[in-house]
Amino acid sequence: MTLYVSSLLIACGICLFAGVHAVLAGSAGEREPVNQSFGVLSLLLAAYLLCTASLFQADTLAVARSLTRWQMGLACLIYPAAVWFLGLYTGLRRWRRWLLAAGVVFGVLLLANLFSPNSMIYSDIVRHEPIRLPWGEQVSNFVGTHSTLFGVYFLAKDVVYVWAIGCCVVLWRRRSERAWPLTLFLLIEASAALHADVVNRAGIQTVTWESLAFLALVLVMGDQLRRELQQRGALLEHRLAELRAETVRRERVESDLRHLAYHDPVTSLPNRLALREHVQATLGGEHRGDSALIVLDLDHFRTINEALGHDVGDLLLKAIAARLVAVAPVGALVTHAGGDEFALHVELPFGQPPAAAARDLVRELTARLTAPFLIGAHDLAIGVSGGIALLPGMPATSASPSASRYNASIFRQSPLRR
Incomplete structure (x- = not known):
């Protein structure tokens, strides 16, 4: 039973659907920068989850090296996209500066990844015995020797995570309803990162849940944006109803004024x-x-x-x-x-x-x-x-x-x- 890989593919499909929906909604006239950034981020996460699922099913070392390079390249695009989205989601005034800084750091890492045969964080990749999961699933296991950029990449990831916590604090100070979804995602992301750290330090041969934590981002943030869109739609319908009522009232007043202008008030005959x-x-x-x-x-x-x-x-x-x-x-x-x-x-x-x-x-x-x-x-x-x-x-x-x-x-x- 391929439960873990299937979960990754299902998460990939959900992210793909959310991304396409957000992009198409923007092209249909509901163009909101935060929705556009969410759509781009969701599409990148869908591609990342697909590479991860394929890596756990890779049969050869060459395929594993290629998929690892693709995975790290997408990661270098995901984090600037996350900064773009969270900056708009939080309503930061200087979000463009943060986006520029993230783009420069992860852009350098992306270039290094393009010219590295084993991705930017590994100097070499080898194949180990497959990992056998408790429910009977078996996945491929490839490990690598850390390169000099390994620490730089994970430091940049941690900085983005701390910056996201700061964004969450800003939302809580504003008492915004957007603070709850972001807080929930950060807690899920922290739990997944802690689990991965424990697994790596203990040398346990099992899978981690860091990749699936991205699904929480898409689900909770997508639900928040969907509810906001529904609220805007309801508000728009209410305003349209008020506008129609005002139009009817004005037409009635204009009709009365026209009648008064052309009719005698006593006999109601034309004047x-x-x-x-x-x-x-x-x-x-x-x-x-x-x-x-x-x-x-x-x-x-x-x-x-x-x-x-x-x-x-x-x-x-x-x-x-x-x-x-x-x-x-x-x-x-x-x-x-x-x-x-x-x-x-x-x-x-x-x-x-x-x-x-x-x-x-x-x-x-x-x-x-x-x-x-x-x-x-x-x-x-x-x-x-x-x-x-x-x-x-x-x-x-x-x-x-x-x-x-x-x-x-x-x-x-x-x-x-x-």
Whole structure:
């Protein structure tokens, strides 16, 4: 049962998945420097674990030497990547200086490793008897003679570990929730390093767990970054919901303001501004038929308003507006121009003289408006004065800038009284 090697390969797969996920998430628009550095670090750890698993299954000395060189080369890349990630993870202001220092030290070691036949930390590598693990697994065992750079490499590793402890202390001082995952990893890493030191000093022929400690880094840090990403997503959704609500509220306010700007607050009919823009749009159209602008002025309304009060006056205006809307032709614009003045813009029917059609409509309107109104306990009657402005039609074939102006000859009707 190849439990140990299988564990290394499973850890390699987890690191590979975490690294690819972090890199792809960054390329999809969630570009966060800390996530990018975590992705690079996870990919390097996946390659390191793959080399380690392959080294424990190597059959020849040549393969073991090659894998050892690859393993040490990746290690020289992992520690600067770890400094990059932890500097961003901790939020250090001068993390670039630490990254530069780690890059210089491990860069020199990487160059030395490239030109060494047995890796930078071994001057020679030999094969020993395979290691038989308690559960029956057998793995290859290659040992080497330490080179002059052996102490330098492990000193650099220890410095990075102590620096990581300092980063953890910074997080605890800030009371950041990121301190717990880093603390847990450092404890696991310290336990694995202590186990390896005991095994090496005692000369016990067994495997160590230092390589698998990297899996703890990927798991605990990846989980922390995942939860932070979910929190940012939830916060973004909340802000988007607030933004949508604010947009709806503004649209509602704009609609209310637009309604107030173009409608009379008492009768809810379009006002003088709406009438003017409507007539201008009609006159500026490419094709229109004959139409008329009818202005109606209420007689004795001010007397009623002053004698009975504004409440009765407003009720009377609403009743007048309701009668006008009921009598007006389909498609007509009925407006309250202000005070005791109402206005209508109507399209006149074809086949009938425009002036006669307009006069007939005015007679019908005045007849309805001069009928008594029952407002509360009051039986009220008003008079109406009306004026008509004919707007001659314009065929489609004669559309031109000069034709967009209405005909200056206006039909005027004498005031109509009850």
